[in-house]
Amino acid sequence: MKYRKFGKTGLEVSALGFGCMRFPMQKKGEKNVIDRKRAIGMIRQSIDNGVNYMDTAYPYHDGESEGLLGEALLDGYREKVYIADKCPVWLIKKEEDFDTYLEEQLERLQVEYIDFYLLHGLDRQRMEEIVKKYDLIKHMEKAKAAGKIRHIGFSFHDGLEVFKDIIDYYEGWEFCQIQYNYVDVEYQAGVEGLRYAADKGLGVVIMEPLRGGRLADVAPHLADAFPKEKTPVEWALDFLWDQPEVSLLLSGMSDEKQVADNLKYAAFSSVGMLSEEEREIYPKAKKIFDTMALVRCTRCGYCMPCPSGIDIPGIFAVYNSTAVSGDEKAKKAYAELETKADACVKCLRCEKACPQHIGISTLMAELTETFA
Ligand code: SF4
Ligand code: SF4
Structure with missing residues (x-):
């Protein structure tokens, strides 16, 4: 494994995080659950x-991810890694909620402290209406002073100016997490x-390096853009590792x-x-x-569940595949979907949750027409 400096924290993190x-x-039974053993x-x-960097969050896997990670880190593994976890900002309705969620997260993880704690998914609205309103920075600092978290950061989904x-709003940020890959160089925080962030001494964690898998399973004419000695995944990851920031x-x-593949790639980074x-x-x-x-869907699943039973990321994957697999295959995949786009009742619950806005x-209306 290769290790890299984590901004001004003085720590060294592995080039690859889980x-x-x-x-x-x-x-x-009827349910789809995590295969815990695997x-x-x-x-x-x-x-x-x-x-040495494990990244989880309160809502991942419908609240099961933190507990699973906690279990995986028993038997001496906790001491070998940094845990990154995130405050579910959108669930905070009053100041005390910050501590309530943090305590629950520590319990789920079965740990005394979290190494890297982030305000999850900040955008302009969450910053103004939740972070500032409930003084969450002060609560982060208190939690740090109490030894419950060690480093303060945020993850981000909005435009460059907001970023x-x-x-600039807070001098104490030690790191941030942004969406970045070779197709998102001018999207959200982007390369600028x-x-x-790096200039200000922040460690920068990259999420969506493969854009929800879309830079891995690529159309033939996109794959042809790259020399064949490496896979499209390697090219996408190397784009990131090449950059000092x-x-x-x-x-x-x-x-x-x-x-195994990612470990191999990281070793050469x-x-x-x-x-x-x-x-x-x-x-x-x-x-x-x-x-x-x-559709710029990353398959994060934050929009789910849809009250009308639409598998939103699944339906977008089918839609996007029209560009990869050709219309006929995509039409067949669409026809096989249990609930189709026309079931949308425009309740807009999904749109409020989608970090890609x-x-x-x-789009559900467009899709209905496209596949009619
Ligand atoms: S707007 Fe449509 S797709 Fe979104 S949650 Fe509501 S019914 Fe589902
Ligand atoms: S929240 Fe947005 S990006 Fe995430 S799966 Fe749903 S539509 Fe895709």
């Missing part, structure tokens, strides 16, 4: 190979935001092979690993991606 939001699942095995497989405002990237790994010629490939690949992109209800 994102605990896409564990392998299995059927239990998930714990994968977490330990990564730690045994040097991964800079949030960074990355450099802005990137502290680590998170991968939400779903099977043992992904863990370093700042400045790409040649100028290789760096020039990415803008060309982005152009190809942009012409194919229909996707106009989901409008």
Whole structure:
């Protein structure tokens, strides 16, 4: 494993972090539940190979992720890693809620403290209407003084100007987490935001390095943009590791092979690993991606459940696949969906939760027409 400086914290983190939001699942009766044995095995497989950053959050896997991680870190594994967890900002309705959630998270994780604690998914509205209103920074500082959290940060989903405002709002930020990859260089915080944060001494954690898998399973003409000696996944990850401002990237790994592959890629990573010629490939690949992109869904699942029973990320995956697999295959996949886009009643619950600010209800109407 390669290790990199984590901003001004003075700590060193592994180039690869384990994102605990896409564990392998299995059927239990009617329900789909985490395959605990495999998930714990994968977490330990990564730690045994040097991964020292575990990222979870209150809502991941419908509240099951933190508990699973806690279980995986028993038997001496806790001491080998940093735990990153996030305050569910949108659930805070009064000041005391901050401590209530933090205590619950410590209990779920079975730990005395959380190494990296983030305000989850900040945007302009959450910043104004929750963080400032309930003085959450003060509560973070109190929790730090009490030894319950060690470092203060935030994760982010909004535009560049908002990102800079949030960074400038508080001098105590030690790190942040942003969505970034070779197609999102000018989206949300983007490359300018990355450099802005790093310049201020923040560690920068990258989420969605593969854009919810869309830079892994790519259309043939996008794959053709890259020389064949590496896979599209490697090219996407190397784009990030090449940059000195990137502290680590998170991968939400779903099977043992992904863990093994990512470990192998991380072992070869370093700042400045790409040649100028290789760096020039990415803008060309982005152009190809942009012409194919229909919906910028990352499959995070925050919009779920839909009261009408629509599998929102699933339906968008089918829609996006029209650009990859051709219309006929996509139409067949759409026809097989149990609940289709026309079931949308425009309640807008999903849109309030979507960190990509996707106009989901409008798209449902478009999709109904497209597949009619
Ligand atoms: S707006 Fe439509 S897709 Fe979104 S939650 Fe409501 S019914 Fe479901
Ligand atoms: S529609 Fe938005 S909230 Fe739902 S899975 Fe896609 S990106 Fe996530």
